[in-house]
Amino acid sequence: MKRFITILFLLAKLSGFAKEDPFNTGDYILALKNVTDVMVNDVTSPVAAGRYYAYITLTAQETATQFQKEDHYSFAGKLNGFTDIQADLASVQQSNFSFAVIFSIYKMSERLLPSGYLLVKKQDSLTAIAQKRGLSLKTIDASKQLVNSIVKQIQDYVRQDRFNKLSGLKKYTPLEGDGYWRPTGPGYMAALEPNWNTLRTFILDSCQQFKPLPAAVFDTSTSSPFFVQVKEVYETGKKLTKEQKDIANFWDCNPFALQQLGHIEFGLKKISPGGHWMGITGIVCNKAKRSLQQTAFIHSIVAITLADAFISCWDEKYRSNRIRPETSIKKWVDPYWRPFLQTPPFPEYTSGHSVISTSVATVLTHFFGDNFAFTDNTENEFGLPSRKFKSFLHAASEAAVSRFYGGIHYRDAIENGALQGKAIGNYVITKMMLGKI
């Protein structure tokens, strides 16, 4: 490990970097947070956010790796359909590693996000800071050119993932029959991204590769396994403890909680589940004092895991099309019952948070170890106090059960979702042949 870092440092010196890199891990995390803010502003859906994080952090990772002569770890050839990134060596030599990496985060985000224009200002202030920290304009310009070239190439890669075709595919119609998903209040929004599973996966060989165990068969007879679960959500929801409410709120991660007061409507925004875990990744990279290059690498792996986990989860959601607790409870148990959280607009099985949190936690455990404790403050800006976790899996299992407390999932969606996520996380580790770093 130490030798690896030494080599890296030597290489850095050889490439003619500034004595001290003007930007570090903290700047990476801040930049990604600014990108998250734009996604929150745009009310980016959880699945869309996962995809954006994957391409943005991939860009940073591919930029970083251009500056490594040996131990060059490009993801080209390792991700589905991702071929080599060409970067002119001279161009690399004239550029600054850390500036280029941070700048690439902003540049790719500007290209991809609907409100990406909001990041142009951030690029300008980054440039100003870079100059203040000793970089010449020549180096800065060279770095920007290098990044633009990489961004362009990765955009070609982005364009082939079939996202562009989604708007032409048939929109969703709820299936006929009692056990199937129906839009839920208060917004009764149309089902979100029913064709998300048609996107190219990053690492999984297909969206169905980690199909979860089937959902409990729909049955309204009171002794059926399904209905037992319905009652479970109902009863729990009626007597939530303060701790359970705190947990539900902490992992709500609802990009747009619709408030309705008379004729007034507005949405309260929060980071998505993916945004929450990107935040955690930043926290622990910081805590473990990882280098910028390592941080870029780890974030990219995490984000790719996230994106594929969402594809896998959505594949199952729109295969099983299961009814949400709020719909089944209102119809067969108690018409006045409301879930503690607002039910998001897509079918129930499996639970998104359970799948993605467990998949990411599995990957982070691989990088940082089983008992890496941390304090999660990502929800402070939304008025929710920090929570302490003993390990990533601890956090993930809390994220999973939070959906049960929130009244938006049955237990099997959570348990089987967690298994689904774990399998995905392990697969990423294996497929990317990740050594411990």
Added chain:
Amino acid sequence: MIMFWVAVCISEITQSQPVKLFSLLPSSETNITFRNTLVETAELNIITYEYFYNGGGVATGDFNNDGLIDIYLTGNLVSNKLYINKGNLKFQDITKAAGVEGRKGWKTGVSVADVNGDGWLDIYVCYSGDLEPKQRRNQLFINKGNLTFTDKAEEMGIADEGYTTQAAFFDYDRDGDLDLFVLNHNIKTLRNFDAAFVKKMVDPDAGDRLYRNDNNHFTDVTTKAGIISNPIGYGLSVIVSDINNDGWPDMYVSNDYVEEDYLYINNHDGTFSEQLKQQLQHISNFSMGADIADINNDGWPDIYTLDMLPADNKRQKLLFAPDNYELYNNQLTNGFYHQLMRNMLQVNNGNGTFSETGQISGISNTDWSWSALFADFNNDGNKDLFVTNGYGRDMINRDFVKFYANERLKFLRGEPSERMFQMLKGIKTTLLHNYIFENKGGLHFRDCSLEWGFEEENLSHGAAYADFDNDGDLDLVVNRMNVEAAFYRNTLVESGKQNNYLQIKLQMPGLNSFAVGAKVNVYSGKDVVTIENFPVHGFQSSMQIPLHAGLSSSQIDSIVVRWPNDELQTIKENIKANQLINITYKGTGKYFEEIKRTSAIFTPASSSLPFKHKEDEANDFKTQPLMPNMLSYSGPHIAKADVNKDGLEDIFICGAKGQAGSLFMQTQRGDFILSRQNAFDDDAGSEDTDALFFDADGDGDMDLYVISGGYAFAKDDPLLHDRLYINQNGSFTKNKNALPRETSAGSCVRAGDVDGDGDLDLFVGSRVVPGRYPETPESFLLINDGKGNFENKISALAPALQFAGMITDAGWIDINKDKQPDLIVSGEWMNIKCFINNKGQLKAEANYFSDSLSGWWSRIYMADLDKDNDLDIIAGNWGDNSQLHVNKNKPACLYYADFDNNGYVDPLLCYFIGDRSYPLASRDDITDQMTSLRQRFPTYDSYSEASINDIFTAEQIKNAQKLEADFFETVWFENDNGKFLMHHLPVQANYSPVYAIACDDYTGDGQIDILLAGNIEHTSIKLGKIDANYGILLAGGGKGNFNYVPQLNSGFKVQGCVRDIIQMNIGGKKTILFGINNSMPILYNYGLSK
């Protein structure tokens, strides 16, 4: 000399400023300084009380019986005010002395009536607000006759504690005293309920209530009377009217939000039946103020409700949420009905049905509106319309919903209510001008808002009219938020402009001294003006004043009063126009009798066709969300022929996707018996869009061609292949090899001998390329080899016809009288096109239709309408009853291309709103569909003024295809020696899209009449279902003119989407058969009485 010059100067001054009809008088002249001041605090604001911005009300009436009309205004928080009219438009505030300022609390509507029947007008004040029940008790200020009042509400049992908006006094049980309906709303937010069980609940505070007057004490009879009183009825107006002219007062209740409005029909026995869904086809969504009046002078009261749709594009784009079909259908299945966000004008057909014509009448878009008042402001015999509007702050702005609210709240600190309040204060207010429309007759209203003096922008709520200066025209008072109430003097009479009126003050003995519920008809030449004497109109306001009738001439033949007990009193002698007359009840002993009608032209037939067209309920918008209308609901078409040669015509009716088309044989008795045909059953999977009986193989019997069309198929689905069934002794077998291979979605098949070889060839028009609207589909010209085998020779014989457009109908007609059949085709986004036949070659010829007239032509029908031995054409079109109004200078355009380069066609419809063309699609709809636009329009504001040039680059537009439509009227074309001259039809022809046409001398007067039917239900939510046509009969007048026959006279009450009309003899009777989408056919007989 000086006087001369002064006079000249004055006249110059007055001439240089055109005097507007209404003149806003300042409070310095009138002394009306009342101001509905609303102070927002953290404890009380629009968030803590959802109706904080609804405003106050106005009442007009003569409180001291001195012949001058006085004014009462309610203030939500400030004290109410009573102004006594001192003459010369000077008013005196006597509130305190009178004791009518109201209590501390939240005051809403005011209803004036002589409740205790002592001849003096009393005042009922309504209360709401998030306050203790006793602070919400309504007050009844009983007039002591000396300009002082005492609150006797509690004593009389009507100190209702509900959250009241307004109340109406009327004699529902016709026992001679005034009863009371109290309209309440809820202060809790209960929206988008998906549980129908809530509708059956009874809520003590939010539910409406009916009180029966028994000897000056009121009893709650709500449930007994059948009045709905649930917690989701957010009642915003109640208007009383005898809507069905049976002499008993009925009620219309407007409900905000999801609960539908109520139409209470009086059962004469102390109960009401709620009949809205039976009589109205769709209603306003957030119904606010309303009014009921006879706006077309046909003797039947019409209903008008207000909603929130802005007139301009910018505000529309800032307001519109994306179309949500699941939510719309969810509301339907839960019993909440078809609700669309715009004002609705429900024209009473007199037969228990209403035709909604708000858009064709031009009064559908007035922004967030409160008061609607029908009154004849220019005394020309037609009731005009005044609408107030305005909302305290722009919080339904979608940028607020999606961005602004969260942004602000994030940075505000403190208690939730304080943070909400701070956020609120940052939201801007948009002031709007009120609207006034001149009723031009013929269901047409002209926007005269600026011309008649209502240019001032403000927030206006309750309003009332009265003739305050007794000069013969109606003035207006408007209650406004945070500024002084507006007093508008009507300058009509003094301007010397031509006008005539009559004011009638009714009086009767007993407890209903002002004769509430009486109806007056003023007969003047061939005109009759009808007015009902009910005081509550508009929003939170009431007017107990002499009835005001404007007249088209000064000649008055008679006045007929129908008193509340149904006694008739006719005044004939010497009634001069332009005065106020008093009519006191004189018991004549003559009661109103329903006029024995001459029997209707059409009567429901006893025969029926036992076939229910059953749609598969596809939602075409799931495939192409930006299409304006769905295309899967175009059936059934019906073909008729004597299949078994028994002298009786038989029927083939098309089946929808998944349903077999069916053959029915007519019996002597006029029944239809299904003739089971395996060949038809085998093809049930196809959607039959047209069918034609013709002798394909020349063996002397009728074969059958059925088109497989529709939209909900893959582009090359074999289910789109048409079928030819050969008739062998009444058994039909499909000839699989008779037709060339094709998978186009056809719309019409018409037989003609194109090549003059003695057999019948076929033109098959195509409607759409499934999934790729509006790309041009391929049509076919199938040439018959004489034995029933067809070859497509269109590219050789009629190349211009092959891709002529999205064809909806066609017809063979010898235009140039050379004995060769020529072809006329109609289609969507097309001119009607002519193809002249020259020895089997069909060549496109322009100049047969005198104007280019590109429309959404949906049906054509050929008949000799003017009896000059040539075929004229009736052409059905989209009509004028939608948001899309077009003309040559302001066409609708459809741009289409694969803008996103993702292999899918994106159609973008643009149309003119005002002087500029804008996209129909909302920001959400367009960015969902075209991902490349998400960066261009990150906010709703950025899209709110976008036209096509802002959405696409010049390059993209250049490379896109473009279709245009500049004419949406249904018309007839007179064949004048081969040239077709366009003639307009009555306004009713444009009530809705016409999909079915028939002609005959239905009235039996020797002239050909026209029958039009149509309607569309499966359209985008933004356009909304158009359903005003119940079967429109236009009687031929003999000179090329056609006159609308009212439904009561035609006898038609056809509900649903009509797609075909067949005329035939059934059981020896002339019969009309309407083919209705997703329903059973409806049959009518005619010509029986003659």
